[in-house]
Amino acid sequence: RRQSTVRDLRWNVKISGFAQKTHNPIRAIVDGLTIVPNPEKKMIALSIGDPTTFGNLLPANEILDAMKKVIDDKNFNGYAPSVGFIEAREAVAEYSAHQGVIKEISAKDVILCSGCSCALDLCIAAIANEGQNILIPKPGFSIYRTLAEGFGIECRSYNLIPEQGWEIDLDHLEELIDENTAAIIVTNPSNPCGSVFSKQHILDILEIAERHYVPIIADEIYEHFVFPGNEYFSMASLSKNVPILSCGGTTKRFLVPGWRLGWIIVHDRHGAFSEVRQGLLNLSARILGPNSLVQGALPAILKNTPQKFYDELVETLQNHANIAYSMLKEIPGLTPIMPQGAMYMMVLLDMKNFPEFHDELDFVQSLVAEQSVFCLPGKCFDIDDFIRIVLTVPKEMIIEACERIQEFCENHYRPPKIDEEIDDLATNFIKITDF
Amino acid sequence: RRQSTVRDLRWNVKISGFAQKTHNPIRAIVDGLTIVPNPEKKMIALSIGDPTTFGNLLPANEILDAMKKVIDDKNFNGYAPSVGFIEAREAVAEYSAHQGVIKEISAKDVILCSGCSCALDLCIAAIANEGQNILIPKPGFSIYRTLAEGFGIECRSYNLIPEQGWEIDLDHLEELIDENTAAIIVTNPSNPCGSVFSKQHILDILEIAERHYVPIIADEIYEHFVFPGNEYFSMASLSKNVPILSCGGTTKRFLVPGWRLGWIIVHDRHGAFSEVRQGLLNLSARILGPNSLVQGALPAILKNTPQKFYDELVETLQNHANIAYSMLKEIPGLTPIMPQGAMYMMVLLDMKNFPEFHDELDFVQSLVAEQSVFCLPGKCFDIDDFIRIVLTVPKEMIIEACERIQEFCENHYRPPKIDEEIDDLATNFIKITDF
């Protein structure tokens, strides 16, 4: 029997570089926290980005009925094509017609994926190589980093400006572009900010992309999730020239995150995406698409969900946002930033008024320990001194949580010294809360 | 406005190397074929590896009821942990207890994935780096190549020996191992062969793995799918020392390939997989697991599906195998190899008796053109001169297809010259069909 002479002769199974570099920053940060609630107070988790957690927000019956019908029909147990059933792709094309410059989207432009995460995975993997970079928002959702860094793709963060309703610092964005920039990721509406970009701001972003010939990956999973009085524009609807991959899905708007139904809409422009299209097709063969039952139900889900369902959901969230905003803005040391959509609100901590706490991680830990209220610290989204509050929890819980946050802040607030106060007035931070 | 000086100033969006190297060999081969059926004969596709295509094989009602119950309960619409719900993982651990050497599998060893493809994707991605190699069976299922080559992982094919019931050529396997071998992939039962390895053969494979310290990725998606008279042994149940990742799922045995529920069972040995475990966990964050409804139903699916369902399915397939085998073995120029499990049968073409056809691709194209019967050519599985027949089609279709294949072969068969016939007897190929 041959003995290997070249192998190191013991069990020594190494993790790959890809797996090692693939990591979830939120997990790492949260696992590093000490989260021990006050045993006398019931825990309120304002941290969980899953709208279904508390049972107050349920998917429409039309959706559930569509699923049960598909199960009874027994026609959707088999493999779908790796990019999805044609009928489901057609339904997405129709549902997404507003994204087309001239309503030109058809089934061939749609690729179904296992959630929006998988859609983003395919887009990033298809468009960027090791050593290239993608531009991502700061603060922003951590999945882009999770997906890109495994491949050795560099993530460069462009700043969002809280004082301008979290618009992109366009100069900063432009400075980051170089010959290795493979794509700009734009999250609109935003997690964690809840911001919704104006038409003009999107046009400004597109102008930069066009001038530098950088394609856009638009994370539009919160599409249409905007409070009355604001208008949502998809990136692709505002450009004839910039090639855009729009990622979306049923996760948020239909309140079914676990169902893992996402999509990519390929907005090709003048054939710029012909290689990328092939790349996405190639990559879809890796896992063979989302669950076939959900695909089978998708046309009914997208067509039959009543407008009332969408409207009520948005209304509920706006209502929660208003309540939280009005309560938190009265609390010394906190500056909540009113969202225009999505399901989140960012709250700035004036850390100098909380000298006991080293940073917002410290603040968050003490808030749990004393008040059993847990919010994600800004660092989970790559920004300091903020906490993110989730607006999908039941109204009473939001109110209760805000009351406890108030008590906590009052206990720990130290008024600024006079000269600091003048500083504060100079930066005029109050104004930013009124946009 | 800044003009980029470094970027190539036009739209020029390139596909990544990863996406370019990720490809589906079957697609490439089939797309290269001319598949034009005879308009006078109804097409019979013996090519489709989806057991649900023809409606003759349906999932058990218990499974469908479990799904509908979960939908009605409304408790499984939210995100699962990225490795799966604990209850679902526990159910898999229990269902897979036979895989443990001493029934030691628990939920922590189970990771749920979007189909077995995704399970294999995670395993390969976690264990091998660019420049390393994995050993894969020839003939074998093409997904391993699809998954590995994107990463620049080399696929080295070890031969299976048709004359020995498709056992692995162990000498060849061992020769391929070098210092860069990250894993051996073993498919048992096999697609495309339908072979089921004996206990002794599995022990022999394990002995090689152990001697060279190479971990095993066991593709056991056809687990338990063995005809009466044969016994199935999982790789992990036969080794105390070789670390094994067993990939499986509900796809085949439960007749729900579209549902995309797969799993990895981590058979760690003496901690050899502690890094790989972390790697799999990291990678699971990329797409956040399989559909939550299927996860919710999984405990009921695995527990409540009656034994009768499994037995009838296997009986049907054995029946189809017997029919096809007995018909095809009478056809001059064909040598079917009787499977012991799974859903396929390989048929050797004695190409010298079909001098009209350049290779089996040619044979397959003409068979479609004349008889409207389509089988996948061996090249889809990395082997020449074979065709693969799928046994899940309805019985009448198998019979009809075999009759048409007979007519086709009779029309094209040219008897061997005498000296060739002697050659043939010398290689004694007839015997191989009788194991």
Ligand SMILES: Cc1ncc(COP(=O)(O)O)c(C=O)c1O
């Ligand atoms: C901005 C953003 N993009 C993508 C996702 C992932 O969506 P999915 O659950 O469909 O993978 C999320 C989920 O929270 C998100 O907030």
Ligand SMILES: Cc1ncc(COP(=O)(O)O)c(C=O)c1O
């Ligand atoms: C040997 C083998 N492994 C894995 C798979 C993929 O299984 P799934 O559909 O669960 O991804 C198949 C599918 O045909 C197969 O034959």
